Amino acid sequence: MEEQQTIFRSKKVSFSYPADDVKYYLITGDSGYPLADFDFPGIPAKNKTSFVIPERITKTAHTIQEP
């Protein structure tokens, strides 16, 4: 019986791991958690107990909707 030989040819494979965009949000002591790129002239806490932090929020946009 003849042996079947399988010839493997090397082929370059590229993997792509899409990452979520990093956005910066302003965190204060209250419930608001807006984009830090905005200006906040009306929120005096910004310079006291608030921080700008990076956020990788999994995209909620363009998710599949029910028809």
Added chain:
Amino acid sequence: MARQQRIELIRSISELRGSAVICYITGDRENVSTRIAPDVTQVFYRHLEMYGECQQIDLFLYTRGGDVLTPWRLAHLIREYTPRFSVLIPFRCYSAGTLLCLSADEIVMGKMGELGPIDPSVVNAFNPQDQNNPSARIPVNIEDVYSYLALAGEKAGVCSNDQQVKAFTLLAERIHPLALGNVHRNYMLIRSLAKRLLAMHQQPLKEGRIEHIVDNLTEKLYAHNHMIPRREAAEINLAVKIPGSQLENLIWSLYQDYANELSLTEPFNPAEQLRGAKSEFEVVSGYVESLKGADAFVFSGVVERRDFPEPGQVNVSILKQGWRTLCP
């Protein structure tokens, strides 16, 4: 859907469950998110006072998390009005939301219901600076720090006192000691809070069950963004209840209504608000709602066209943000 139609859904859930239903949504709309925070406590108080004492309160909850101390305060406040507290989870209920669930006698999870680990990231003035944005601080995940120390001990063979000091010194060179102190304080805090919240149940949990749940939710899931479906939640001994199809449909319909109302799947784009050179805008990004009334978290601001180098860019100022009573 208008409030009137949403009220019908809330009423149907309330009648099916024999409970007072309060809905709490912290919106995760891109650019205008909200989170669990202490300022919501007074909003809850308003709704609870309008209901008065009840046989059972159901909290319909959608959130990605927030402040870890607020669930403790909210759980105590809700327990002032009822001996039996349940949560209804249509979809995401992560981090501080999961923490709040621990205090509930029953966690009703739909097919899409998700809990998350309670392994917060902490930030204070001593956290590392973000290299890409010097005005930003990088939050430090408390389990990451402890995981590093465990890695040093278990995998890198750090066992002598000298080696342990070296591993810790290396860490302290990268992260300010006061930030590390904050991490350790929160490490202790989250475990203590979780245990005390679980001890609030109407029927005390069996010995060992509390520790089992806390260990699983803090350090045994290994990823902060791990999504815990209802079967896994039941496996780690949480008080999960599977809703019947009628309730399942109702809670999912109610979630979809809020998702549409708050446009959760569309990023907030201020440029779309612009009419002329300058426009005021208001955008709602959170709700506390019940049959008795509705409160919304509102961002108010101004968007204006400026002479930016690139055409089409706008400047956005948030002038006010906070909870606002819509009715009654």
